[in-house]
Amino acid sequence: MLTLLPIITIIPIVIQCIQGLHLGGLNTLWNFLLSALTPSLSNDVVATCLHGLQITFAYAIISWLISISAGLILAFLSSYSINKIIGIPEIFTNIIRGILTLPRATHELIWGLLLLQIFGLAPWIAITAISIPYSSLMARVFAEQIDKIDLSNAIALKQVGSSKLQILISTFLPKLIPIVGIYGSYRLECAIRGATLLGVFGLGGIGTEMQLSILSLKFNEMWTSIWMLFISILILEKILEFLQKPTLYIKNIGIYTLTSIILLSCSFGLSLIWLNGLGVNLFQQINVYLFKLPSLTNLLSALIVLPWAKLLSETILLMILASGIAIGLPPLLLMILPNQFCANIFSVLWIFCRLIPTPLTTMLLLLSINPSISVAALALGIQNMGVLGRLLKQNIDKQDNKLYTAILATGSKPQLAWLYGKNVLTKQ
């Protein structure tokens, strides 16, 4: 039941949204939804969207590959288990982990805006802005997963007389590769979303196209972008699902690893060529726009002027409300309609939720609801619901149905059998 509890946050959100509702904008919102059925198919629009989509994908692939490589190196440096085997002091691991906290905690959008401020508009900024937080994020996840690996195999191989490097190769590598495959591929979709979001802020790609369409209220054109992104994500999801199948690596982990390294290296090179072909020059001259740093007096006065308590409390409230929707709604929907057909419909819904960048969802909501924390929470919650809904479905799909069918066999309603029989609480 604890998993469903956060959904109560929807009550204050709904109340505040109803209070701020203005009917004038509902018509525009309805037009937006209706345009989903009639996306623009004109050659110009399709060509522009396709061009933007390719740029977004190339940005995402390059930044993802950089993040995966850097993340793995940083994971080795920040893993307690590996450093214990090599004989590096724990303080070194703690220092690396501490350093990685800042880049991880700062959103790619903030990195993008910061880099834009210093270097001006340049294509490499999108890649760097995504790579910085994703590298440290992957480093943390990989390091945690490495530290979860049972050391008994390593001890056994030490007894065989293996060197430290042999122990790492023979025990850690085979266990790490599937983890990198699963989590790494999940991050590719995140990188695509990150690249789309940065596009909204002028860094090119499909995000820029979506932003321009919504500003000129050309919803049909916006839906061309959304549908293209949707189809691409759907295809990508299927490819990644196939590549994660244990049957691929269980027979020969070495060949699987080597093939993956070759494929990823080729993808990196091809993406660079691809971007160049699309007219994006990543290696253009770097300009630096230095700005005068504020003096200590100015910083202190800003510290006093800004209403920190209000800002912090609003941010926390926003986080709680958005998390409530994201965590509570997917299991609730799956529980109310516990059948495969509805689960598939929800999967499609999750894709749409996470595809549309939060700033654009906010703009759409603001067409008919006055600005408030609830609108921001709703927009943020919708996107995160898409992300968590996908993870929840993946985890549920991996579970067997034994417990569910056992409870169902007692004569229980499917909804209750789902609630008790699916291990939602621990898996989400």
Added chain:
Amino acid sequence: MTKLLEIRDVTLESNGRKRIDSINISINHGDKIALLGKSGAGKTTLLKIINGSIKPTVGEVIFNGKNITNASNNQRRQIGSLWQDLRLIDELTVGQNVNCGALGRRGIGWAIANLFGIIEYQECLSCLDTVELSSDFINVNIQELSSGQKKRVAIARLIRQESKLIVADEPLSNLDPSLCTSILNMLLKKQSIKGINIPDSCIISLHRPDLINKFNRVIGIKAGQIIIDTENPSISSSIIKNLYS
């Protein structure tokens, strides 16, 4: 007989409790020792001290004239361990797991090559043959095997190590009676098979006093102390009763 391993006045304390209490044992070449004792008596701890994976609080373990806690990789591999939880690598195939036993005698390149497929195929096959496992299993993933088959793979890895002493922790647990005899015979085999040397010395912990006649020495441990150390495997039932009381 010459001394192979010597445990000198070894004590292990943890959480203020003596798990091993002033133990002295000499293991000679050719010794086949059954280590008896009830659960929690200290059998596993003693075996881990012998193979060097646990450092005693007091005392030392001398193997081939050198202290085992400071032993080099090459010295360490002279003691082959059969762990109670087997410690096979789930992501690798039977052949790759067996080859892990040879890591101590090979380099980094060999370790990487082993991840790509079976190298030194014939040696690997001979080890599987010794444990009566068909060559059909060589490319099968470890997770697809039964517990008895996994135990055989672990013994094959142990044989591949080419050690001088076998330290086995309850290798017969959870096995049916016929498989027990078969596994025990594998560990106690005397002669070399197809060029592979099976160690002629071993210390094996057991919960089966009925099988001690297969050994030439019996050590009984109770509350961390040795209470029996005899070369006569026909121990009276009263001593066994005392050991398990």
